[in-house]
Amino acid sequence: MALDPQPLEAMILTKGPETVNLEKPKISSAARRVSDGAMAGLALALPLSIAISNLFWGVALLMVLVTLAVERPRFRWTGVELPWVAGIGIAVFSGLLSDRPAHSLWSLRSEILVVVFLLAAHTGEAPALRQRLSLFAVGATVAGGLGILQKGLGWSAGSTPAWAAVLPGKLVHLLCTWGGRAIGFYNHPITFAEMLLLAGALVLGLALVRLRPVWAASGAILFLAVLASGTRGVWMAMFITLSLWGFLRRDRKVLGVFLLLAALSALLVSVSPGLRGRTASIVNTKSDSSNRIRMGLYAKSLELVRDHPLVGVGPGNVVILPSELRWGGSPPDMTWTETHNMYLQSVVERGLPGLAVFLWLLAAVGRLLWRAARSGPPALGIFFGFVGLLFAGITETWTNDSEVVLCFYFLAGTAWALGSRAAPVQNSETKTIL
Secondary structure: OEEOOOOOOOEEEEEOOEEEEEOOOHHHHHHHHHHHHHHHHHHHHOOOOHHHHHHHHHHHHHHHHHHHHHHOOOEEOOOOHHHHHHHHHHHHHHHHOOOOHHHHHHHHHHHHHHHHHHHHHHOOOHHHHHHHHHHHHHHHHHHHHHHHHHHHHOOEOOEOOHHHHHOOHHHHHHHOEEOOEOOOOOOOHHHHHHHHHHHHHHHHHHHHHOOOHHHHHHHHHHHHHHHHHOOHHHHHHHHHHHHHHHHHHOOHHHHHHHHHHHHHHHHHHHHOHHHHHHHHHHHOOOOOHHHHHHHHHHHHHHHHHHHOOOOOOOOOOOOEOHHHOOOOOOOOOOOEOOOOOHHHHHHHHHHHHHHHHHHHHHHHHHHHHHHHHHHOHHHHHHHHHHHHHHHHOOOOOHHHOHHHHHHHHHHHHHHHHHHHHOOOOOOOOOOOOO
């Protein structure tokens, strides 16, 4: 649901000789200003700090509740409410029938993050919404720059130069990689790369409106940071998405970006042994441990689906031991709680009905973003960022990653709001977006 874009704007009622001017109450106007400021802060903070992001969206939620209490505006449906509610219902049902119902219900706490989508859709007018997208791109670029620095330094926990001892411990920790892979301000390279995938598509959309040096530099930083993360699933998703965007939209600029990045990637892979080895490992299913682990997780997940086809094992109840991985590769003390495939994760936890509702939700979100793309290339970029996440979800369960979910919900809600409130923005190649 989304609030009417202009609820209770200055209304003039005439009653006999008297004219009554009903304007928005001052408390409501103040709450709107605070919520808009909090959402702008959230846009910048999302790629940088989950703790600060939670603070900002908490403030925005409080101010929206104040506005609701004062104005009581009417609502507009976005199209994702029904599949989301159906998904919650199936998740609760599966959890109650699982071996650990309390654990399953507690694992659903991340489901409330949909409130960020509603906040982004409820608040702000067109200029503020576009500013939010720019601020998110700025935050992501800063994070990408840190990731490149981390990769360049080559530090990791327990392996730093002696002179680094003079630096504050928190700074040293911030500059360290995760096993040689960049992580930005996050705690894992996969989370970092998936956020960059969204941000990169958004920045390309911003550049299509008007190519400025700042967006070209931002795009270059984000691309290099994706490579520095070493996340192969996102590498593939990035190029698949760019090719689809270019060919389906017949956009020569996007195709040019695709060819440029492909050529640059080939050059970097040829001169960097680390990138070359990481790239070659994509098709190595015999000696690469992560590939063997994933294949084992997929095989075991299918067994769990066969054993629990209708209700699944319950949210949060996926437990796969190293001994259960058919092709090995896992450390002996590691217990796997994710299938590394968001589609398998859904069906294993919530059964075949849960998978059907999950696909329904994805289709509703895709339809919403496709329609929102009428507002201009930035929203179109968010749509293709979502497409990229659909491909990334084949090898990672990003729907269980709160940082990625927060970023996605924020961008999706902002795109819907833009599509509802803004006049279409033209790019240099087409008269209309859709």
